Structure formats: structure tokens, C-alpha cells
Amino acid sequence: MPRFFISISFLSILMGCATTSRTDTRLEKRLIPQDNPEWTRLYQEATDKKISAPNIACDNFKILSALQDFPIKDLALLRAYEACGTNEKLDALPESINPWYAELYADIRLKESSETKDLKDDLDAYLGKASVESNKKKKEDLLLKALAAAKKLENQEYEAEVQAQLFKNSPRLNPAPSYKELSNVAMDHRFNREFEQALNVYKKILNAKEASADDKFQATKNIRMTYKVAQRRQEYINATSDLVNTTKKQYRDNKKDKKALARYHDALVMLARTLWTEDQTSMAVKTLTETNRQLRGLYPMDEVYFILGRIEEEKGHFEKALEFYEESYKQPVSQAGLRDKLVWLKSWNYYKLQRFDEASRSLQQMRDTAKDPSDKMKAKFWLGRAFKNLNKTNEATAELESLIKEDPLGYYGIMGYRELNREFPVIKGNAQESASASILGVDELQGRLRLQIEWLIAVNEKPFAEKALNQASEDLKKAGINSEKTWLTMFSAYARSGLYLPLFQTIGSLQPEVKDRLLNDHPDLLFPQPYREIVAAASLKSGIPQEFIYSIIRQESAFNPEVRSPVDAFGLMQLLPSVSKNLAATYKLEYKEAIDLYKPEINVPLGAFELKNLMKKYDNQYILAVSGYNANDSAIRGWLKTRYRADAIEFIEEVPYEETRSYIKLTMRNYVFYERLLKSPQAIRFPEQLLSLSK
Template identity: 25%
Template sequence: MNDQIRSTFLKLLFIGLISSGFANASSPVKSLTETSIDKLLKKRTLSVSRSEQRLGHNLAKLYEIAEKGYFNQRLAKKLLKQTKGHPTFSIYKAWLKSMISIQTNKSAKALQAVCSKMTNQSFENLLEEELGNQATTMCFNQYLKLLSRNSKSFAGKKRQVEFFKKHAKWVSHNSNIESLNYLLSRFKNSPKTLKEYSLGLTSYFMKSEQVPPKSLLQYMDITPELTRYIQVKGLDQNSSKYVLYRELKKLIKKTFNAADSNKPIKEITKLLSEALNYYKLSYPHLPKYKANKRILSLGKSLTRRSHFEAARQAFSAILEQNPNDENVIYEKMWTWVTQENYSKAISRVVKPYKLDEKFKSLKDERLQFWVAYSMKEKGIDEHLEVFEDLVTKSPLNYYSILAAKLLAEEKEEAADKLYFKLANQNSSTPQKMPDLDQKSTYALKRLKIWGSLDFKPFIKLEYKSIFKTHSRSIAQNNESHDLGQSQASMILLASSILKEEKNYLESFKIIYRGLNRKLISLDEEVLNVLFPRPFLNQVSKYSKGYDPLIALSLIRQESGFNSRARSWVGARGLMQLMPKTARMYWRGIKTRHLYNPKINIKIGSKYLKKLMTQYDHNLVYALSAYNAGESRVKKWRKEYLTHEGSILHNIENIPFPETRKYVKLIYRNLFFYKMMDKKTELADSTKVNKIFDVSIGFNAD
């Protein structure tokens, strides 16, 4: 395939892929479970009263402050009383009673008995177990505090020391380290007592193969045995491992600086050889994960600067020590693929690492896609099987969508049918919802409350309990449902409940788990949960000059449709706008206004339109700028995004992993939204997209 034909083919691949989902794609077959799910959601048994909502809110509040090591005894007693009138929350009674008993016992001796009893509890399900563990952790925290207030002679008594040693797991819990540090600090002038307590901790850490927290080590009595253990685990920053690692970092930095300063390749190669020789000689004594990560980062940097042979040397050095590292294998292969030298990609990577033989065991979708793509370019028929396996393993993956499109073109089959056949090869959705027992109904009702509150700790606990405990009891009570079908039913029901409460992000997580376990099929019901359309009317109103589904796909990725979302850097709302960016379009706007969906979409859509216009409707550039900033994209276009004929290559060459993933996922979102869209009219009438639904930066000719 010559360069001009290949360039045209790659353009058409992406245009055809994104513009309308799959060419001639019809909607997937509607799941027979949809009606029964709707009926269940509307049942009175799942409706939540105001008093139940308030009770749930206060339980979440109590749990939250307990996680921080505090407790509101008055609130706990009030809630315990209220749970008697609300059987939905009866599962929380034991936890509330335990927490109250911790506060009512005011001496270390009395609390000993309480804590000891808690460690011997048995639980019916995961939710009770997690709540019980939190209460037990807090009990030992309180015990440590009370022990610190007692006389040193009391703490040094044999009975106290033995109790401490027996329960070292609980006293050294992450939540209790501060209290433990304070207790040990009080034994500074009682070396015998400190030694006894330290021996108990040392024994526990070594038996459980855990590394003691650094803050704890400064208060412990350090034995020679513990010193050796710490050195083996690599915690000691002055150990030989870290002395050698610091030297390696210096050599790597010299190589990087030479490449960054555009020094002659001869000088770069010389510095690289020094770094790699040092890496190979000292490898047995280095912190391996960190050392490999540094060399990998250097290799990727050399690739981006087109020093391909030097980059291969770096990747090969890592692979000598870690021959099955798929991430490194991919990076080595990419040094040839990015030059469209597929022959070398096959002869130097695919064949030596037997990727064409063991593709079914590959976990890196990028690697599997480009292995198949390289084989396809060189006319190797086995690429079809590799593409098919990719779609079956990871149907929602960006690379699976590309693979399905290529398969459909080669096989001349209807793309949608081929895709759904492969995606659902090892899974099936139950056709009928099972009858729910009372405990399962209560669990789903609580999930509904936690979803409305967006209280993630209880959402996670409740779902785990529903999936592992309640699914089992449902399977036992329904002859037509085995365990897998019961779990699938509960996945669909739980995700639909969270979607109904507008907690989209948590509903996505549950569906992903079901798909990964091959418990559910990728049907219309599942796609409607994964790709909902809240705010579509407002998005359509303000998305002028580009397809509104682009903005919807962006919102799904930016905030998961959570209008209260806030990132660690300060971006806010549905389209994750920075206040500074927002003020470019609305002078004097208050930061709090960005949580208003209408305002956020109005400003965000204007900013996205500005980027689309600025980059001649090239969606890769516009999305990259939205995520990483316009100044970075300006630099990237000069140095890295240089494949004018291949959008696929340009996406892979985005240097920021976060931005690269972001662009891929929005293309993935956009594909599914277009596939589910019932409209056939063009949404984009601009000249460059005259015959396409979506602007991606390529002319019609």
C-alpha cells in the first residue's frame, strides 16, 4: 500500500468510524430485561420516604466523621432509636451499638474487653463486615488513647503487653498510627516497655510482610533484625539501592538534557550508553520498578524526538530484564510503527516476542491492535483473528471499535451485527428479572439513598454486598436463575437505580464490572446506562457550528454528568471549566455559578467552539487543547503531531498520557452516541464536513 493510498485509507477509517458509529449500523437488539427493570424500579417497595432519606443522610454523616477518628454519641443513639422504625436500616444496628459501647467505656481496661469481643465477631455479609471492621479499628484507636493517659507502669504490665501484641494488626492500622506514635513516644524513658511493644509490632510486620510506616519507625526500638528487614524492603533511603538509584537518575538526566537541547546524536548515544551500562550492571541492586520507569520515560522521550535507534536501545535494556512487559514491548514496536515501517515492526518485535502466537493472552489493547494492524498492512491473514479477539475481550475499548470497523470492511459484513456478535460472544443478559427477597430489596433501597447522596463509601459497600451476598440468596430462591444470572440481574438493577438517581459515574462502574466479568451483554439497555443523554437539550441549544454529541461526549468524560464535580486543579461543573477560562466569556462571573448546568454548558460550548474554529475543526487538536491547554498543543503540532495523513498516529503521539487517554475516550464516547442516534440528518454543514456528521479536520476530498 503506497503512502497516498494509506493516508486516504486512514482518513476514511476515522471519518467512517466516528461520523455515524458503524456504517449502516442499526440499533442493537433491545434487551428483554428493560421492561421488567422499569417495573421493579417503580415498585413501592423501592420508594424512599423523606424520613428514610434523612436517616440515610445522618448515617452517612456519622460514618464520615468516624472515619476521621471522631464520634457523635448523641447522634448515634438517636439513629439507633430511629432504625427500629425503619427495617431498611436494621443492618446498621450492630455497628451503631458497637460505636456507642466504645464511647461509654472510659477506661483502657474496660475497653480491652469491648475491643477483644469485636475481633471475634462473625458477619452475614460484606456490608456488616466492613462496618464491623471500622468499629473495631476505632475501638483500638480509643484504647491507644486511653492507654496513653494511664501510668507507664500500667501500660507495662504483662497483661497489657500481651493484649497489645495479640492485636498488633488493629493497633497498627493506618487510622491508628498517630495514636500509636503518641503512645510509643511516652515510653521514651521506659526502654524496657518500649522494647516489649516494639517487638510485638516488629513480629507482626515481618510475619505479614508489611513495611512499617516511616512515622512509626522513629518511635520504635529498632532491632538489628528489623533493620535488615527494612533494607530488604527498600524503605531505607540511605540503603545501597537508593544510592545506586540516585546515580542512575543523574546519568539519565544528562542524556535527557542532551536530547532536549538538540545535541548531536553521537553525544546523545554516548550518554545513553553510559546510563544503560550502569543500569544493567547495577540492576540486581536497584529499586527495580523505579529504575525501569526512568529508563522507559527516557526511551519515550527519545522516540518523540525521532531518535528511534537510541529509543530502541533503552527499551531493549528493560526487556532484557523484563521480557514480558507489554508496555515496553509496545513502545519498542511503536518506534517502527510511527514511521509506518510495518515490516520491521513485525520482524523486530512481533516475531521475536511471539506476539502473533500469544495474542489471546495480551492485556495491552494498544499492543494487540497495532500487532494486528501491522500484520494487516503486510498481508498476513492471521490479523483477522487478532482483531476479533480484541473486540471480544474489550468491547468498549477505543481499539476494539477501530478493530471492528476494519474487520467489517474486510469481511464485507454489516458492521453492527459483526460488532455485537463478537462483543457478546462469551456473555448473555438474563431475559427475566428474578423475584427479590426482603433483604435484597432493602439493600437496593439503601443503594438508591446512597446514590442520591453520592456517598461513595456506602455505594461501594452496598454494591459489594448486593453482588456477592444477595445475588447468592436470590439464586437459591429462583430456580430459573443460577448464580451468574442472579449477579447479572443485580448488576442491571443496581446500575439502573443509580442512573435513575442521576449518579451516572457510579452506574458506569457497575456496568463495567459486569462486562469485564462477561456476566452481561452489550445490548441497548446497557448502552443506555453507559451513554445517557442528560442535558442534551441545553447542549444542543449552545453547540453551534459543531455536532452537539461532541460536547455531550466531552461532558461524559470530564464530569460523568455530575454538575457538582470539581477537580484537584480547581476545574468545576459539567464541562470542568477553570474560573479563569470562564471569565474570558463572562466577565465577573462567580466561581459558584460554574456549578449551574445551564451557565457551565453555555460557557463551555463557547470555549469548545472557539477551539474547533481555531484548529480548523480538527477534533484531535481541539480536544487536546481543551484538556492540556492551547500553548502545549501549539508545541505538540510542531514536534509530535506531525502525521498529516494519519489521525491514528497523531493520537498515539500525544505526549501527555492523560490527554492521550482523554482524546481516545471521547472518540469512543462519540462513536457510541452516534451509533445510538436515531437521526440521519447531517449535524454539521460546514464545508470541510459537507458529507460527514462530525468535524474531525479532514476535507471531503
């Protein structure tokens, strides 16, 4: 069979063995990076010289790729292909290669094929690269080039196979889609911001003879969503009304059709939500009232009453909101997860009305029934507070003590210590002690895998180190390894590579008993302190505490200096180039262009002074300053006007943007932990300045 079909040869490369046998745990001292400085020097020099002196890089990579004992010789060979000129004689690319290097291998195959006139080679290279490309648009470009090569080869079998892959990735390019494929075609147009084409396809579905009532409902919903994505506000509202009219007709044509009834209800609720979002609150209430009048007794009204409650709560009418929430709770369930929201909102409104007895009963129900652990912790915290307001001191203390035991690393656990007026325990566990621990000592892993990981870390091949460490972590989990020492060494390896987000994710994926034991003994695993000198210098210069800077970095980038967001925020503190330019000019800081923001020594000082600006802007009120790092000023001013509460912890719960509300809680939690770490072995209390708040 030709190689290109499902890229058999390429798949064999992806499936190539990454490690040796499970029983191979032996290590030769001469192969360890620390005992082989010459290999390390050659690789690092080659990496440094790839652009400035490619001949040196080429020679070094060639030397290393020719060493049979070099644990990452296959990667050295791929790097040699990258660095060396076309006339340089190199070993042939292997038939089987470590799957960690699949994307690099595909890039090299593509580069090599471009230097020949062999169309079949081009075809294979394009397909090989497409098979590992995750970006939909880039994959489309590769498949289009593969299709062009297949056409030049005049091989219909090749052409048909490539075309099938292309149409699967990019349905809009299919000139003759079947009816069943039309929805995917329209979605692809919308993804590529070809809104008119998307709308035309959805309208084609509406007019198709094959279209069922549900097909027409989904198509009309998608027309609505297309207008929303295109930011065509009035047409978006009109399309929502059209959806109501379409479903109303379907329902009236057959009132016994339960699906038609559900679609009509959903369309009315969708219209109400749209009107509410567009500040047409009275029309939203009118729509919901009419929905209740028409459909009550025929369909559950839980969502209708829920939205009416939210509208009243937004107006500050807490008693009226409670009435609607109670009515919603009595209804049969029509929407998954709505009951959990209702229990909290009932509890919260009772609390705001200072009806603490009813709040405590509702919060106990929430505590006992919550499926999400974070909801349970929230219930325990506010239950403790409700008990305090009822002068039930013993019950309050018991609830809060239970909270800090169950949630020692969370926001509510932190707040529990404050409510109890207790010092935080000194953080005794020091994961930094294991920072120099080598993964070579993890006998549960295959010997060759351990060597490869240590070499990838030693020569700073970060993306490949991440893949290798993830594989090793999966191997350990599958083997049921629970040793604290083993996992600390693994996390040390992640940290030495600067791979903090994968470190956090791996911790989170462990079995609860393993994770809890590790974090109870070593909570600082979750709060690393890289770039210490840079952060300390930025803190000294700006006057912003180190714990504040670290709390933001951890939340914004998880310590990845090379991250770039969809809105063009760069680096550790996720700064916009426009903001950075102004900061640099105002405070005489180093900055020339956006790419500079990938450098911690430039990014962190700029970010520290941005925090300084925000603290000044909001009168040294931490909650508002960190909100300003995440949301816009007009929204924050609006919250202060309509949702202000003298109790700052209550105000945080009132922040309407879920993302910003969580951001405040998490950065505050981070701040406290970093202060505990930075002041260790001194015990501290909650830093009250974080809760400073006024209108």
C-alpha cells in the same frame, strides 16, 4: 470488657443483620414505595425541610421511625436524631443497626455525646467515629480527642489502648518509636508535609547502628523522594547522586554481594532517569553508558538499553532507538513488564520507519503474547494497518474483522470499523427500556433487601442506595446468577439512583461470559444519557454536539454531579471556579460561586462553552481540544512541534503523557457511541472530523 476497647458494641452495630433469611422472597404490596405515596411524601418532605423547617423534618422522621413495617425505619430513626432538638423524646438507638448506616450512626453518637458531661460516653463516641473514618487526618483528630477523654478519666488501660490506635494511625506522634517504626514515622511526617522532620528521621535511620545496607538504601531513596515532593529540585538531584555514591561504596566493599550490585545498578538508573527528566539528556546518556561499561555481564542491562532507546526515539532517531530496543530484548529480564513495553516500542518504531514487514512480525508477537487485553487490541489494530501497507488485503481484513468482534466497545474496535470502511451496526439493545424495572422483581435476592433498596432509591438516599446495591450485586455474583434480565434490572437500579460509576464497576466485575453477553446486547449500558434536557439545551446554545458534551461528562465525572477533584475541579464536567467565572462573564451564563458547579443546569452549559473555546483555540481540531481539557497548552504545542504526524491516529499514539493519550482515545470512543445512540436507528460511519489535525 469495656465497650471502647475494640468498640465491641459498635462492632455489633456494624455486624448487624442487613437483611432477612435467604429464603424470604415474599413481598407485601402495601410496603412497596409506589403503593405507599404517604410514606414517600413524609420522607421526602422531611429531607427537604431539614434546614428550613427542622420541626417538620423531626415530626416526619419520628412518624416513620415508629412504623414497624417501614422497611428503612432504622434510617428514619437516625435521621430523626439528626433533625430533632435535644429536648425531643426519641426511641433509643438500637443495639444492632444496618452496616450501611455505620458512618451516620457514628456521627449521631458523637453529636449525642457532646450534649452530656459523661466522659466515658465521649470516649466511646470518638472511638466509634474513628473506627469508620477513612480520612487519615480526621481519624487522627478523633483519636486525639479520645485520648484526651481517656486521660481525664484517669484510666491507664483506656489510655494505653487509645494511644496504640493513635500511634498506628499517626506514627509521627509516638514520642519514643522503636528503630523498626522509624520509617513509618518519617512517612507520616512526609504525608503531613512536615518535610524537615521527615528528613531528620530518615537521617536518623542512616546513622542507626541497626541499619542494614538495604535500610540505608531505602532511607536514602526516601530522602530523595521527600525533596521531590517538597519541590526542592536541586536537593532532589543531589540526593539521587548521594544514592549512587552510597550504593557504589556498598558494592565496592563487597562485590560478591548480589543485593549490593542490584542496588548500585538501580541507583545509577534512577540518576539517569532523573537527569533525563530534568532536561540534562547528555548527562543521562553518559550515566547510562558508564553503567553499561561497569556492570555489563554482571547485571542485566535491559533497563539501561531501554532508556537509551527512549531517549533516541524522543530525538526522532528511530533507527538508533531500534538498535537499543533490540539489545534490551536480548538481555536477561530484570524488571517485570519491560518485555511487553519493548515489544510494542520495537513494533512502533518499525512502523514509523515504514519497515512494515518487520513491524508486522513484531506486532504478531505482541498480539500472541500480550497479557493485557488492551495491548492485544492495539497490536491487532496496527497489525491490520501494517498488512494494508504491505498490500496484504486479505490478512488485513481478517485481522481487523477479528478486532471488531473482540473489541466492539473499545477505541481500537471503533478504529477497526473505520479501517474497514464500514458503517457501525445500529445499536439495537436498549437498556433504557428497563429503566422503570423494579428490583422488587429480582427473586434471587432476599425480600427485605429488595424493599430496602427500592425505598432508598425512592427517597433519594443515594449513598446508602449505593452500599445496598453493591451488597445485592455481591450476593448475586456469589450465587452464580447469570440471568440477563436480573442484571439489567440491577443496572437499572444503579442508573435510577444516578450511580453510574458503581454501575460501570459492577459490569466490569462480572464473569466475562456474562459481561460480554450483556454488553453485546445492551452496549448503551456503558453510555447512559442522564440530564438529557440540560445537555440538549447547552448543545443548542453553544453549538457543541450533544455527543461531545456527553463524551466529556462520562470521562470526567461518570455522571456524578457532586464530585470534586483534588485540584478543585467541580461537578459533571469538572470545571475550575476561575475558569467558570470567566466563562460566565464572557457568555453571560449563570454562575456565582464554586458550589454552583454542583448543579448540572449550571455546570453543563459552562462546560459546553469551555469546549467551544477550546475548539476555537485549536482551529476545530478535536484531538487538540480534548487534549486541552486534560493537559496544558505548552505541552500540546510541544507535542505538535516534536511529535506531529500527518496521520492523526499515529499522532495519538505519539502523545507522551499516558493519561492524556488514554483520555483522547476514551473520549473519542465515547463520542462515537453517543453519536450512534443519538442517531439510532440510523447507521453511521466514523465521524472523520474527529481526526482533523495540522500543525
